[in-house]
Amino acid sequence: MANDLVLTDIRAGYRVLTLNRPDRLNSFSVDLHSALMAALIAAEQDKSCRALILTGAGRGFCAGQDLSDGVFTQGKTPDLAATIEKYYNPLVRKLRSLPLPVLCAVNGVAAGAGANVALACDIVIAARSAKFIQAFAKLGLVPDSGGTWFLPRLVGRARARALAMLAEPVSAERSEAWGMIWKVVEDSELMTEAHALAAALATQPTDGLALIKHALDASETNTLDAQLDLERDLQGRAGRSADYAEGVTAFLEKRAPRFTGRA
Numbered sequence: 295m296a297n298d299l300v301l302t303d304i305r306a307g308y309r310v311l312t313l314n315r316p317d318r319l320n321s322f323s324v325d326l327h328s329a330l331m332a333a334l335i336a337a338e339q340d341k342s343c344r345a346l347i348l349t350g351a352g353r354g355f356c357a358g359q360d361l362s363d364g365v366f367t368q369g370k371t372p373d374l375a376a377t378i379e380k381y382y383n384p385l386v387r388k389l390r391s392l393p394l395p396v397l398c399a400v401n402g403v404a405a406g407a408g409a410n411v412a413l414a415c416d417i418v419i420a421a422r423s424a425k426f427i428q429a430f431a432k433l434g435l436v437p438d439s440g441g442t443w444f445l446p447r448l449v450g451r452a453r454a455r456a457l458a459m460l461a462e463p464v465s466a467e468r469s470e471a472w473g474m475i476w477k478v479v480e481d482s483e484l485m486t487e488a489h490a491l492a493a494a495l496a497t498q499p500t501d502g503l504a505l506i507k508h509a510l511d512a513s514e515t516n517t518l519d520a521q522l523d524l525e526r527d528l529q530g531r532a533g534r535s536a537d538y539a540e541g542v543t544a545f546l547e548k549r550a551p552r553f554t555g556r557a
Contacts, residue, residue: 307496316352358406410439499537500555
């Protein structure tokens with residue numbers, strides 16, 4: 295049953311992971327968390343997998359936490375910190391640390407933790423009908439799953455505070471205009487665009503892309519001097535790769551490079 299909660303479609307060079315609880319708007323349950331983490335680990339261990347698409351089945355991407363899944367019982371005080379520590383924080387850390395690009399294709403609503411899991415991915419594209427909602431304040435809660443970290447960096451302090459406190463839906467068009475996501479596409483073109491991007495990323499120097507992810511994340515807290523040192527070190531590593539040699543050779547020979555994605 296758990297395997298059915300995240301569908302894995304293996305393509306040439308990449309995988310598509312689809313959250314598959316459409317009757318619950320793909321809201322997170324304990325079983326969905328376990329299935330998604332297992333699918334991410336399997337993709338990471340597959341050396342032929344050089345990119346990922348994360349999307350949702352049905353009419354929405356993810357509505358956040360399923361409140362009927364035992365996190366709240368009338369008359370009892372829940373331990374939400376334990377839930378976050380056990381499930382959401384490891385998920386966000388895994389998405390950010392995967393050594394390959396992760397593309398999120400947002401269909402329909404992305405609410406609460408669902409919105410922030412989407413923002414944890416490297417490149418986010420959204421159907422025109424999609425909406426992002428920081429729904430936490432409506433329940434007296436704080437944005438989690440990295441929301442308070444991602445939002446100010448993506449949209450600025452003023453917008454981040456308003457989004458978190460007002461919990462108003464943000465359209466896909468406004469999300470693109472604010473720099474929250476990469477691109478808006480027509481609903482009918484969402485997965486076509488996602489597949490095209492993933493297929494293209496799967497032909498690129500995967501280890502080099504992983505180093506880019508590392509450098510950009512580190513830049514959020516590094517001083518300029520520390521970041522310059524990190525760029526030096528990462529560039530030294532990248533320059534020793536077979537893909538760099540192939541890229542230069544292909545440039546000099548005026549042909550398309552044939553990257554292997556290896557360090």
